[in-house]
Amino acid sequence: AQTVTQSQPEMSVQEAETVTLSCTYDTSESDYYLFWYKQPPSRQMILVIRQEAYKQQNATENRFSVNFQKAAKSFSLKISDSQLGDAAMYFCAYPNGSGNTGKLIFGQGTTLQVKP
Amino acid sequence: KAGVTQTPRYLIKTRGQQVTLSCSPISGHRSVSWYQQTPGQGLQFLFEYFSETQRNKGNFPGRFSGRQFSNSRSEMNVSTLELGDSALYLCASREQGIRAEAFFGQGTRLTVV
Numbered sequence: 001a002q003t004v005t006q007s008q009p010e011m012s013v014q015e016a017e018t019v020t021l022s023c024t025y026d027t028s029e030s031d032y033y034l035f036w037y038k039q040p041p042s043r044q045m046i047l048v049i050r051q052e053a054y055k056q057q058n059a060t061e062n063r064f065s066v067n068f069q070k071a072a073k074s075f076s077l078k079i080s081d082s083q084l085g086d087a088a089m090y091f092c093a094y095p096n097g098s099g100n101t102g103k104l105i106f107g108q109g110t111t112l113q114v115k116p
Numbered sequence: 117k118a119g120v121t122q123t124p125r126y127l128i129k130t131r132g133q134q135v136t137l138s139c140s141p142i143s144g145h146r147s148v149s150w151y152q153q154t155p156g157q158g159l160q161f162l163f164e165y166f167s168e169t170q171r172n173k174g175n176f177p178g179r180f181s182g183r184q185f186s187n188s189r190s191e192m193n194v195s196t197l198e199l200g201d202s203a204l205y206l207c208a209s210r211e212q213g214i215r216a217e218a219f220f221g222q223g224t225r226l227t228v229v
Contacts, residue, residue, distance in 0.1 A: 033215050044222045046220075047218075091159065103174075104218060
């Protein structure tokens with residue numbers, strides 16, 4: 001069964017510093033994609049970044065980047081130049097089942113605190 | 117485009133009652149998925165509807181049911197509420213297609229007393 005594991009329940013970072021959130025997953029599929037979602041106190045989940053498994057290059061979106069290690073089944077999120085607005089819960093997610101599915105398997109989440 | 121809209125935002129119900137939650141997807145999105153979020157269990161998938169048909173189902177008891185209408189709006193129903201059903205219920209919509217991103221609503225906070 002596919003599983004997603006986030007081993008850091010809480011992390012904190014100083015404003016303007018860099019922080020890395022970890023995620024590992026388990027799958028037998030070869031072609032898939034992975035997401036990082038952010039859930040601020042407003043509760044609305046927002047997509048931060050997406051990685052296609054077939055792509056060698058790590059995805060980057062402004063201050064957010066991933067370190068995707070397919071063989072190790074690791075998918076970490078790096079936040080550079082952290083801002084107060086980055087404080088939120090972050091979830092790693094994997095679409096369960098191949099192809100066109102709306103079912104996401106989420107990790108347990110990491111609560112990120114940003115200190116001024 | 118308007119985002120995913122969930123109503124109501126907050127609900128308080130008594131054990132044994134039933135409840136219906138509503139989700140209006142982004143215009144043009146035909147897939148709607150529901151998730152339950154609790155501090156203990158995290159985010160768990162309930163079910164997915166596409167073109168009025170249930171396409172995927174999570175591991176929840178039969179008290180949890182849903183449906184989707186021809187305009188893609190979806191409802192989720194929980195019958196015979198239990199204290200453990202207290203949770204944030206999130207709805208997500210997406211376009212048809214592989215790797216399509218899921219867009220989430222702000223959720224409905226259900227409290228069972």
